[in-house]
Structures are given as C-alpha cells and as structure tokens.
Amino acid sequence: MSEVKPYSAEEAKKGQIEVMFDNIAGSYDLLNHVFTLGIDRGWRKKMIKMIAADKPQNILDVATGTGDVAIMTARQLNPKSITGIDLSNKMLEIGRDKIEKIGLSEVITLEQGDSESLKFDTGTFDAVTVAFGVRNFEDLKKGLAEMYRVTRVGGQVAILEFSIPKSMVLNGIYKLYSKYIMPFIGKLTSGDASAYTYLYESVQQFPHGQSFINILTETGFKNVLARPLFGGICTIYKSIK
Numbered sequence: 001m002s003e004v005k006p007y008s009a010e011e012a013k014k015g016q017i018e019v020m021f022d023n024i025a026g027s028y029d030l031l032n033h034v035f036t037l038g039i040d041r042g043w044r045k046k047m048i049k050m051i052a053a054d055k056p057q058n059i060l061d062v063a064t065g066t067g068d069v070a071i072m073t074a075r076q077l078n079p080k081s082i083t084g085i086d087l088s089n090k091m092l093e094i095g096r097d098k099i100e101k102i103g104l105s106e107v108i109t110l111e112q113g114d115s116e117s118l119k120f121d122t123g124t125f126d127a128v129t130v131a132f133g134v135r136n137f138e139d140l141k142k143g144l145a146e147m148y149r150v151t152r153v154g155g156q157v158a159i160l161e162f163s164i165p166k167s168m169v170l171n172g173i174y175k176l177y178s179k180y181i182m183p184f185i186g187k188l189t190s191g192d193a194s195a196y197t198y199l200y201e202s203v204q205q206f207p208h209g210q211s212f213i214n215i216l217t218e219t220g221f222k223n224v225l226a227r228p229l230f231g232g233i234c235t236i237y238k239s240i241k
Helices: 013-035 039-049 068-077 089-101 140-150 168-190 193-205 210-219
Strands: 058-062 081-086 108-112 125-131 151-162 222-229 234-240
Touching (some): 013 168, 039 222, 039 234, 058 068, 068 089, 068 108, 140 151, 140 210, 210 222, 210 234
Antiparallel strands (some): 151 234, 222 234
C-alpha cells in the first residue's frame, strides 16, 4: 500500500505536512472543536491524566501544533517545564500567542522541530505526549524511536491517535462523516479540502489497536496499554521506557 500524503504522491511527506498545517493553522483550533463537538478536549485531558500519577516535571509534547496539549498539561499537572515541538511555524505562532495571553510562557516553550530527529539529549524528559501527530510522521518507527530515546528510564509516553471503530454501524457513520462532510466543511473554512481528505485516508491506513501496540513494543516500550475512546474513534496508548 502506498504512503498517504496530503497533496502529491511524488514529493516527500514531511514537507507536505508542514505546508498543510501552515495552510490550515488559522482555522485549526476552531475546526477541531467543531468536528468533534468539543469532545476532543476531553480526549486530550484523559491522555494527560494517564501520566499524572508519576508527577512528571519535564515534559515533551511532540506535534504540539497550537499548543492545546501543552496548555492543558500545564494546568492539570503543574510541571516545571513543557517543551512543544512542531514542523509548522504558523501553528507555533498561534500557540505562542495563546500561551502568552494566559501567562504560561515561563512554563511552556514552543520550538520548530522534527519529531524524527529530536535535538534533545537521551533521557531528557520525564514524559512525552503526542495527540493526533504520530499518524503524520514520515517514518513512524524512527519518530517513535526518537520519542523513546529522549524519555528517561521509567518515564512515560502517551499517544492519542485516531483509530477505526469495531462497530460496523459506528464505523459506517464515522466513514461518511470523515470522508465527505469534514472535507467539505474544511474547504469552506480553511480553503484546503485536501488537508481533511488526507485526514480520512491517513486514519484508514494507520495501524491501530494491537498492530500499533506491537510497533511500540518493538521500539522498546514496556507495559503498553491501549484505551479506546468514543467507541474506538480514537485510542490512547500509554507505555513506559
């Protein structure tokens, strides 16, 4: 099966992902909440809650986008520092404005960075999070290996990602909504229908459930736990280094 990319089959995926998120940055937060009726906030909060017991102080948020997970993590866990990285400068600019307005600039730092080539030393972070981002990695195994590397021994990694519902009825509704309705609304709002067509296609191709657990285990993660949400529309994967 060929790799799913937003725009062109010939060009590298990573560059296209950066362009895509730059294109939709201005409407990204709004559409996220509209498409899920605000439920996505709860999904992110549940992911953060799953790493709360260890009270991590230095946290990395990969594919941070406009900083929603970083902001929620700061509020829920009160850590010493959170570093968010993303390919898209325009997403990061919006995130920095949000963080400054709510007075969290001393805690959260957003930087442009490549998840498959992290600049941080081995074992830097107590925990690593990523919400709806690993599906966009050009090289999934390389990105996961980098997340593993920068996590300290005993530290936790939490991943929130779309998956495919097991219920045929729910899956049918989900497919109809994500394949046709979301790209239509996305085009009207952001001007980029391809970004939301890519969303559907990438979810269909991305490994989920036991298949993704196996990949995490092969990377070296231990005690991998999968928690499906909302009938399996998305899943939280928590693991330990």
